[in-house]
Amino acid sequence: MRHAAGRYRRRAPGQPRAVGYLYVLPALALYGVFLLFPLGQTVWLSLLHWDGLTVATWAGTDNYQALLTDPSLRGPFLHALALLFFYAALPVALGLLLASALSRFRVRGMTFFRTVFFLPQVLAMVVVGVTWRSILGPDGLLNDSLRAVGLGSLARSWLGDYTWALPAVGTIGTWVETGLCVVLFLAGIQRIPRELYEAARMDGAGPLREFFAVTLPALRAETAVALTLTIVAGLRNFDLIYITTGGGPGNATSVPAYEVYHRAFETNEVGSAAAMGVGLTVLIFVLTVSVARLVEGRNR
Amino acid sequence: MTGRLERSATYGILALFAVISLTPVIGILSTAFGRPSSQAAGFSLPDGLNWANFAEAWTRGHFGSYLTNSVLVAAVVVTATAVLAVLAAYAFGVMHFPGSSVLFYLFVIGLTLPQEALVVPLYFDLRYWQLTDTYWALILPQTAQSLAFGVFWMRTYFRNSPRSVIEAARIDGASSWTTLWRVLVPMGRPALSTMVVIVFMWTWNEFLMALVMVSDEAHRTVPLGLAFFQGQHSSDTALLAAASVLIALPVVVVYVALQRRFIEGMLTGAVKE
Numbered sequence: 001m002r003h004a005a006g007r008y009r010r011r012a013p014g015q016p017r018a019v020g021y022l023y024v025l026p027a028l029a030l031y032g033v034f035l036l037f038p039l040g041q042t043v044w045l046s047l048l049h050w051d052g053l054t055v056a057t058w059a060g061t062d063n064y065q066a067l068l069t070d071p072s073l074r075g076p077f078l079h080a081l082a083l084l085f086f087y088a089a090l091p092v093a094l095g096l097l098l099a100s101a102l103s104r105f106r107v108r109g110m111t112f113f114r115t116v117f118f119l120p121q122v123l124a125m126v127v128v129g130v131t132w133r134s135i136l137g138p139d140g141l142l143n144d145s146l147r148a149v150g151l152g153s154l155a156r157s158w159l160g161d162y163t164w165a166l167p168a169v170g171t172i173g174t175w176v177e178t179g180l181c182v183v184l185f186l187a188g189i190q191r192i193p194r195e196l197y198e199a200a201r202m203d204g205a206g207p208l209r210e211f212f213a214v215t216l217p218a219l220r221a222e223t224a225v226a227l228t229l230t231i232v233a234g235l236r237n238f239d240l241i242y243i244t245t246g247g248g249p250g251n252a253t254s255v256p257a258y259e260v261y262h263r264a265f266e267t268n269e270v271g272s273a274a275a276m277g278v279g280l281t282v283l284i285f286v287l288t289v290s291v292a293r294l295v296e297g298r299n300r
Numbered sequence: 301m302t303g304r305l306e307r308s309a310t311y312g313i314l315a316l317f318a319v320i321s322l323t324p325v326i327g328i329l330s331t332a333f334g335r336p337s338s339q340a341a342g343f344s345l346p347d348g349l350n351w352a353n354f355a356e357a358w359t360r361g362h363f364g365s366y367l368t369n370s371v372l373v374a375a376v377v378v379t380a381t382a383v384l385a386v387l388a389a390y391a392f393g394v395m396h397f398p399g400s401s402v403l404f405y406l407f408v409i410g411l412t413l414p415q416e417a418l419v420v421p422l423y424f425d426l427r428y429w430q431l432t433d434t435y436w437a438l439i440l441p442q443t444a445q446s447l448a449f450g451v452f453w454m455r456t457y458f459r460n461s462p463r464s465v466i467e468a469a470r471i472d473g474a475s476s477w478t479t480l481w482r483v484l485v486p487m488g489r490p491a492l493s494t495m496v497v498i499v500f501m502w503t504w505n506e507f508l509m510a511l512v513m514v515s516d517e518a519h520r521t522v523p524l525g526l527a528f529f530q531g532q533h534s535s536d537t538a539l540l541a542a543a544s545v546l547i548a549l550p551v552v553v554v555y556v557a558l559q560r561r562f563i564e565g566m567l568t569g570a571v572k573e
Contacts, residue, residue, distance in 0.1 A: 019476060020397035027388035027447050028403065030380075034422065034444035035410055041421035052424070098317060101310050115559045116318045119325065121566065122555045124505035126523040127544045130530055131324045134331075134537060141327060179321055183563055225567070228412075236414045239507040243527060260416040265512060270420060277417040284412055 045274035052270045063275035072251060073259070073276065077283070079166060080235055080255045086170025087177055087234030092226050094174075095181025100215045103189045103197070104207070114186065117179030129243030132172045133159065136244075159245050165252045169244060173234060181226045188222035189215065224295040228288050235284050256280040331541035353542035361539060362517070363546050366525035373438045373521060374503045380443045381499050382492065385450025390480050392451065393458025394466060404455065410448025415508050418445075423512050437513035438521065442506060446499045453565065457491035458484065494565035497558060501551050522547040 046063050050056035067073050107113070120128065135141045136158040143155035158168040196214050205213060216223075238257040241247060247254035247262065254262075256276050264273035333349050358364045391397070392404045418441070426437045461484055469479040485492065507523045514520060520528070526543050533539060555562050 018397070020391040020395040020400060023387045023391035023395070023476075024400075024403060027384040027407075027451060030384065030440070031407065031410070031444050031447050034441045035413075035418060035448075036406065038418045038421040038425065039413070041425070042417050045421060098313065101313055104310070105307065107310065107314065111559075113314050113318060114563070115556065116321050118559070118563055119321060119552070119555070122501060122551050122562070123325075123548050124507070124523050124526075124551070126505070126507055126526050127328075127548050128324075130526060130540055130544050131328045133530075134540075135324060135327070141323075175320070175324070178317075180567075182317070184567060187567075229567070232412050232414075236416070238416060239523075242507075242511075243530070257414065257416045260420065261508065261512070264420045264423070274420050277414070277420060280414055281417045284414060288412060 042274045042277050045271055046278050048271045048274075050270040051268040052264070053268070056271070059271055063271050064279070066272065067275055067279050073272070075251055076254045076256045076259045076276075077279070079253060080257075080280075080283075082166060083170050083173060083237075083255065084231060084234050086167070087173035087237070088227055088230035090174050091177035091181045091230055092223065094178050095185050095226060096211075096216070096219070096223070098182045099185030099189050099219075100207075100211045102186060103192070103215060104210075110186070114183050117182045119179065120176045121180050125237070125239035126243055128172065128176060129240050132175075133244050136168050160249055162249055162252050165245055165249060169240065169253050172240060172244070173237065177230045177233060180229060184222050184226050184229075185219055188219045192218045220295055224291055227291045231287050231291065232284055235280060235287075256283070328541045328544050331537055332545045334538050334541070350538075353538045354546065357539050357542040357546060361525065361529050361533075361543055362520075363522065363525055363543055365518075366520050366522045367546065369435075369438075369519060370504060370521040373435060373442070374500055376435070376439050377442045377446060377503045378496055378500050380439070381446040381450045382496055384443070385447055385454050385495065386480070386485060386492070388447075388451045389454030390458055390476075390484070392455045393461075395476075404451070407448050407451040410445060411452060413448075415445070419508060419512050422509070426513060432513050433516050433519055435519060438510055438519070441509055441513075442503055446502060449502075450495055450499060453495050453568070454488075454491065456568075457488050461487065490561065493558075494561045497554055497562055498565045500554070504547075504551055 047059055047061075048056040049059040049062070067077075102110075133140075137143075138155075138157045142158065143152075146152060146155045156164065158164050161168075192214065196218070197210060200210050200214050235255075236257055237255065238261060241253055241255055241258040242261070245253040247258050256279060260273045260276045260280070262273075263269040263276065332353055333351075334353070335350065388407070392400055422441050423432070426432050426441075431437045431440075465483060465487070466479060469483050474482065504521075505523060506521070507527070510521050510524045511527070514524065522543075526540070526547055529543055530540060
């Protein structure tokens with residue numbers, strides 16, 4: 001028996017090698033036709049001038065140059081980066097704050113809080129958008145509350161205001177993503193050995209020192225995960241923009257994800273839309289890799 | 301050594317954040333049960349439980365047929381993803397063949413790839429194949445995108461499943477096919493159900509692809525239905541709220557029942573190794 005098992009292991013898992021391909025093939029075929037192939041096509045389309053109807057002409061890098069120079073194409077990228085403050089930076093900071101407050105003793109009802117905090121993640125963005133449109137509308141919950149406390153002069157149509165529309169959309173993002181960060185950090189904090197906190201307290205560390213000396217370094221991996229998830233979610237937010245503002249007022253809340261749709265299917269600038277899609281993909285890739293690098297680098 | 305004050309402050313902060321998380325959810329719920337056709341734009345407090353809004357959303361808003369479409373699409377996507385992902389992940393997890401890691405990383409690419417990078421050519425491809433305005437246009441791209449997560453998630457399960465079990469099955473003369481379906485899949489039911497639930501949620505909530513691929517009303521899924529409904533009846537807050545509840549309910553029920561596994565899967569699934 002032992003002999004058989006030993007010989008078996010040496011032959012790898014005792015399979016003719018080709019069998020592996022047969023198992024992978026069905027998934028790969030579907031994935032290839034409906035994901036990898038279109039991905040290549042997007043790159044190809046981004047090199048063309050095409051309105052979706054007539055014959056396309058070669059554009060070379062025109063569409064990409066426009067991304068950098070045309071304000072109506074550059075704007076959406078700047079908006080997306082501004083939104084990342086609300087979608088990523090703020091939720092991660094709030095998440096760290098909350099989680100560290102919870103690390104100091106055993107909290108009752110943790111399952112309840114975790115379930116509630118994470119709830120916004122499972123709602124369809126369309127539902128989130130419809131709900132928040134009603135909260136932020138002229139007669140919505142926010143304005144009603146402002147009027148109730150005598151701040152009625154601040155009331156406005158938040159999503160229709162040139163200055164406030166982008167922060168308003170951002171606030172929705174903060175609402176969606178904060179719970180995700182809290183839940184992640186709570187899971188991480190449970191893995192920190194209690195002795196570290198006890199030692200820190202013996203040395204006379206207050207809550208603040210405890211946070212910077214113990215909690216924050218121990219949560220480095222979770223911070224990277226939280227940043228990656230929130231950045232990707234923040235840059236992929238087509239649904240929310242479509243439902244709440246449609247990129248408006250003017251172009252105040254236009255983001256690349258929305259602009260791809262708008263250009264390809266509403267203004268018939270397919271090549272430009274494809275370049276936008278490629279640009280967005282590159283941006284997501286660069287940001288997530290940078291987050292990973294940053295965290296690993298400090299680790300050494 | 302934590303003081304009483306600190307404890308109350310902590311619970312205070314927790315309660316505050318819970319209220320912030322729940323207010324929009326409770327607001328939409330209470331509006332859904334509020335007076336039908338109320339013209340108030342904001343949330344309203346119900347004066348009882350008015351089920352009439354749901355009935356009206358079901359019939360006048362056509363959410364009955366949208367829900368049928370969503371159930372159909374989700375069922376096919378989830379089943380196809382589960383079967384194809386299990387097969388591929390099994391090979392990636394326990395077999396060694398040349399190029400396996402390259403092929404696996406091709407699947408991992410799909411985890412962070414935005415849909416916006418695919419939607420434009422997919423629309424023209426599917427239109428060329430005369431598949432727009434069919435269920436296939438909703439099912440095929442969604443399955444392909446779900447496979448990225450499915451293959452990644454199930455491969456982790458197969459890699460961590462005990463070698464001894466696989467070897468024992470082989471020594472008993474089981475083929476790789478039998479080992480997979482008779483031994484590993486039954487053992488891996490927890491991992492499998494986490495994947496099923498998450499793919500279900502993504503498919504159910506999916507919006508952009510559905511918006512682009514479907515222009516006729518007959519194939520609309522629920523998120524699409526809500527978006528169009530809002531466009532036409534944005535003043536009918538109670539009905540909008542009722543429709544929102546109808547859309548969110550299936551996912552929320554599953555989430556509350558399985559929250560631990562659900563959260564774990566979503567956090568792990570979206571991150572590369």
